[in-house]
Amino acid sequence: MTGELSRKKPIVNIVWFKKDLRSSDHKPLSEAASNEYPVLPLYVFEPDYWEQKDTSQRHWEFTKQSLESLRQDLGVMGQALVFLQGNILEVFDQLLKTFEINAIYAHQETGNAWTYARDISVRSWARLRGIKLIEYQNNTIIRGLTNRDIWSTERDNFLSKPTLKKPYIRPIDAELSEISTKMKFKGSTVLKNKQIGGSQNGWRYLESFLEGRGNHYRVEMSSPLLAERACSRISPYLAYGNLSVREIFQFLHENHPKIKQMSPSIKSFKSRLAWKDHFSQKLEDDFSIETTCLHKSFENLRPLVPDHILLSAWENGETGFPFLDACMRYLRATGWINFRMRAMLMSFASYHLWLDWRASGQILAKFFTDYDPGIHWPQVQMQSGTTGINTVRMYNPIKQGIDQDPNATFIRKWVPELGHLSTAEIHKVGTENFNAVNFETHYPRPVVDLAKAGREAREKVWAVRRLHGFKSQAKQIVKKHGSRQNRSKDFVNDRLEIKPKARVNIQKSFEF
Numbered sequence: 001m002t003g004e005l006s007r008k009k010p011i012v013n014i015v016w017f018k019k020d021l022r023s024s025d026h027k028p029l030s031e032a033a034s035n036e037y038p039v040l041p042l043y044v045f046e047p048d049y050w051e052q053k054d055t056s057q058r059h060w061e062f063t064k065q066s067l068e069s070l071r072q073d074l075g076v077m078g079q080a081l082v083f084l085q086g087n088i089l090e091v092f093d094q095l096l097k098t099f100e101i102n103a104i105y106a107h108q109e110t111g112n113a114w115t116y117a118r119d120i121s122v123r124s125w126a127r128l129r130g131i132k133l134i135e136y137q138n139n140t141i142i143r144g145l146t147n148r149d150i151w152s153t154e155r156d157n158f159l160s161k162p163t164l165k166k167p168y169i170r171p172i173d174a175e176l177s178e179i180s181t182k183m184k185f186k187g188s189t190v191l192k193n194k195q196i197g198g199s200q201n202g203w204r205y206l207e208s209f210l211e212g213r214g215n216h217y218r219v220e221m222s223s224p225l226l227a228e229r230a231c232s233r234i235s236p237y238l239a240y241g242n243l244s245v246r247e248i249f250q251f252l253h254e255n256h257p258k259i260k261q262m263s264p265s266i267k268s269f270k271s272r273l274a275w276k277d278h279f280s281q282k283l284e285d286d287f288s289i290e291t292t293c294l295h296k297s298f299e300n301l302r303p304l305v306p307d308h309i310l311l312s313a314w315e316n317g318e319t320g321f322p323f324l325d326a327c328m329r330y331l332r333a334t335g336w337i338n339f340r341m342r343a344m345l346m347s348f349a350s351y352h353l354w355l356d357w358r359a360s361g362q363i364l365a366k367f368f369t370d371y372d373p374g375i376h377w378p379q380v381q382m383q384s385g386t387t388g389i390n391t392v393r394m395y396n397p398i399k400q401g402i403d404q405d406p407n408a409t410f411i412r413k414w415v416p417e418l419g420h421l422s423t424a425e426i427h428k429v430g431t432e433n434f435n436a437v438n439f440e441t442h443y444p445r446p447v448v449d450l451a452k453a454g455r456e457a458r459e460k461v462w463a464v465r466r467l468h469g470f471k472s473q474a475k476q477i478v479k480k481h482g483s484r485q486n487r488s489k490d491f492v493n494d495r496l497e498i499k500p501k502a503r504v505n506i507q508k509s510f511e512f
């Protein structure tokens, strides 16, 4: 920081950016800019955060691009983003040497356990120093929600209020350091089809989705071959706050006449945005979802220390099940994969490989550029059957391969070891008939007997679900977290009622 250090320190408002890296529809920024003091827009690179097991280099790269874009935007608005590094409390202490802080403005964050604890420490730091820390609701997620029944109405109210325009920001006198770090990340970077951070890029994805890419969204979203193009791909832009959910809803509303022809797709798309909020609200209401089985009866069911060989085969796409391995390798290379395949990867690790969801969930978190704890951990638990309120749903990777990649195009691309086989042979790899197929390949043998592993997992999970007291705890979970709009799809007498028509290849509900 430079500037005239006169006896009287300049008074500033700090806007503390976290996973809300945008300049429009940003309440802390609008509020901070609305009073007489200049604004210091701040992002702090916190090395301790980036040491966490659910973070990775690909997250940082997206964050860095988002910060660069935000710096430019804010510069045009009056004061460019200030980038500092270190422990957040030490950084604030340092700033106090230069500035008098009128108030710190920030969004509430529904993040991982580390950010949750960090935010508590910032609150007490501010309280002890008599500094106002004003935290605003983030998107539609309500902190301290006491009644799930009202959440949906509150969400609608929030989304219908006008978005906040970019304010003019009164500048401070600050030297801008380069947005970079010397930190060595353990995880790898994205190699192919990289999505570049920043609000403008997020809007480009949304617009091209609405201008045609998404016309067949409902049907094409299930196949990894088609989903890359047919899905909106806005997930990282939402996860890092480059876009706000309200901006998207209002954009859809304003462009309704133009996008009317794709209304079934828009309906599905809007439901998914609602799922995002629905899941994030769960984590907001119960931060232990990241670390503890939602239904406590499942705690300790799987070994807490996962089988290292199985975990590593799964993580590296070397399980001997071609479609599953193709999906994992694609994810590792691109940082993204469609919902159905995420669910298959997760359920296979939790059921067939019988691995603890915390270990496999952390690996997926690192690989997803769009890692968003609010969606991720509730989904991880749902696909692992530990919520107690969702149907036990196991994906058979061979059947999924035949359904979603009938010509084995995707498998051939990502598992080239099998490139010399016919399509029929490829779809046999991993089945009981595998040994009967006479061919030479360096591809690994299946790490488990698929049918036997699936059967054993199902029996173990159902043994728990039949325990005395299981249902009463499940009902409590539904009361606290269950979707009100899709109530019939939550725990109802242990059965999920899906009408036959809903079973066509259209991804409609939370259940698959």
Ligand SMILES: Cc1cc2nc3c(=O)[nH]c(=O)nc-3n(C[C@H](O)[C@H](O)[C@H](O)COP(=O)(O)OP(=O)(O)OC[C@H]3O[C@@H](n4cnc5c(N)ncnc54)[C@H](O)[C@@H]3O)c2cc1C
Residues within 6 Å of the ligand: 221, 231, 232, 233, 234, 235, 236, 238, 239, 269, 272, 273, 275, 276, 277, 279, 337, 338, 339, 340, 342, 343, 346, 368, 370, 371, 372, 373, 375, 376, 377, 379, 380, 383
């Ligand atoms: C085990 C598992 C972990 C997941 N972890 C994440 C994660 O960390 N971050 C993340 O953004 N999504 C996660 N998802 C949800 C989903 O797979 C992705 O949101 C989606 O594939 C992103 O692509 P898209 O933006 O093209 O989605 P679209 O289909 O175009 O949907 C638009 C938006 O709706 C939300 N959304 C879509 N599907 C879901 C869903 N099933 N549940 C909740 N919200 C949804 C996302 O914000 C998404 O960007 C996970 C799913 C599973 C099964």
